[in-house]
Amino acid sequence: MTILEKIIAHKQMEVDKLLKEARLFDMSKQSVPFKNRVTTSNEVQIISEIKRSSPSKGDINTEVHPVTLAKQYEAYGAVAISVLTDTVFFKGSMKDLQAVAEVVQIPVLCKDFIIHTVQIDQAKAAGASIILLIAAALSKQKLHELYQYATEKGLEVICEVHQMEELEAILELDPAIIGINNRNLKTFEVDLQTTVKLASHIKNKNTLIISESGISTRSDALLARDAGAEALLIGETLMRSTNLFETYHTLKVSKVRRMHDAR
Numbered sequence: 382m383t384i385l386e387k388i389i390a391h392k393q394m395e396v397d398k399l400l401k402e403a404r405l406f407d408m409s410k411q412s413v414p415f416k417n418r419v420t421t422s423n424e425v426q427i428i429s430e431i432k433r434s435s436p437s438k439g440d441i442n443t444e445v446h447p448v449t450l451a452k453q454y455e456a457y458g459a460v461a462i463s464v465l466t467d468t469v470f471f472k473g474s475m476k477d478l479q480a481v482a483e484v485v486q487i488p489v490l491c492k493d494f495i496i497h498t499v500q501i502d503q504a505k506a507a508g509a510s511i512i513l514l515i516a517a518a519l520s521k522q523k524l525h526e527l528y529q530y531a532t533e534k535g536l537e538v539i540c541e542v543h544q545m546e547e548l549e550a551i552l553e554l555d556p557a558i559i560g561i562n563n564r565n566l567k568t569f570e571v572d573l574q575t576t577v578k579l580a581s582h583i584k585n586k587n588t589l590i591i592s593e594s595g596i597s598t599r600s601d602a603l604l605a606r607d608a609g610a611e612a613l614l615i616g617e618t619l620m621r622s623t624n625l626f627e628t629y630h631t632l633k634v635s636k637v638r639r640m641h642d643a644r
């Protein structure tokens with residue numbers, strides 16, 4: 382069993398529990414716009430992640446206080462905050478997301494493994510403005526169904542791909558936002574060339590491309606930018622940073638190529 386299969390099996394149990402509880406979720410919270418903030422900016426934007434622990438790296442920063450860190454991320458110019466809400470594999474929670482969404486003005490991404498509409502309701506009620514749908518974890522039909530449902534609820538959706546076949550499946554949806562994950566969720570191998578390769582097949586210029594995972598240096602940011610990414614999803618590098626001001630300064634690049642940008 383791959384780690385992704387293990388995570389999904391566990392998610393199914395969580396979903397069954399949620400459905401059994403038959404909770405009513407408050408779906409009235411207003412979403413904070415995301416895509417437009419990215420596309421209208423002159424800089425490649427950073428989606429900053431709260432990530433205590435991960436299957437590939439183990440504990441990264443378990444001392445972190447999500448609210449304090451989220452406020453710092455916002456102050457340093459994050460365009461959105463990604464909160465890993467999975468507890469078993471990432472030591473996050475929906476409570477983290479709710480606490481973060483209550484204190485920041487920028488959109489919050491529910492970074493989880495969504496396989497059922499009830500999780501979308503839960504994320505929206507907790508204050509998420511964006512959700513993630515992972516192509517590797519969903520059939521094409523399920524992906525389309527969940528995408529439709531989330532957009533009807535006023536959420537923005539990042540459709541995440543890692544392989545060409547996944548990209549082909551989601552291109553049929555012509556999604557507004559595609560996240561290219563440089564990490565293979567089955568082997569944990571990280572390769573930024575994934576962004577370069579897959580972005581070249583996204584022909585719709587209105588599609589926002591996000592490069593996700595393994596971004597730690599300015600040259601990584603420039604590589605993703607040159608491949609067409611307008612935003613970067615960064616977790617570990619920010620979680621391990623001892624000087625967030627410096628780290629943001631290093632990773633924030635202009636959308637326009639400059640002379641001194643040579644990688």
Ligand SMILES: O=C(O)c1ccccc1NCC(=O)[C@H](O)[C@H](O)COP(=O)(O)O
Pocket residue numbers: 384385430432435436437438562564566569593594595596614615616617618
């Ligand atoms: O990060 C992992 O080990 C992982 C394992 C299995 C499924 C998902 C995983 N990560 C989720 C992410 O996509 C990343 O947290 C996100 O892109 C940020 O990555 P990084 O900047 O490398 O921390």
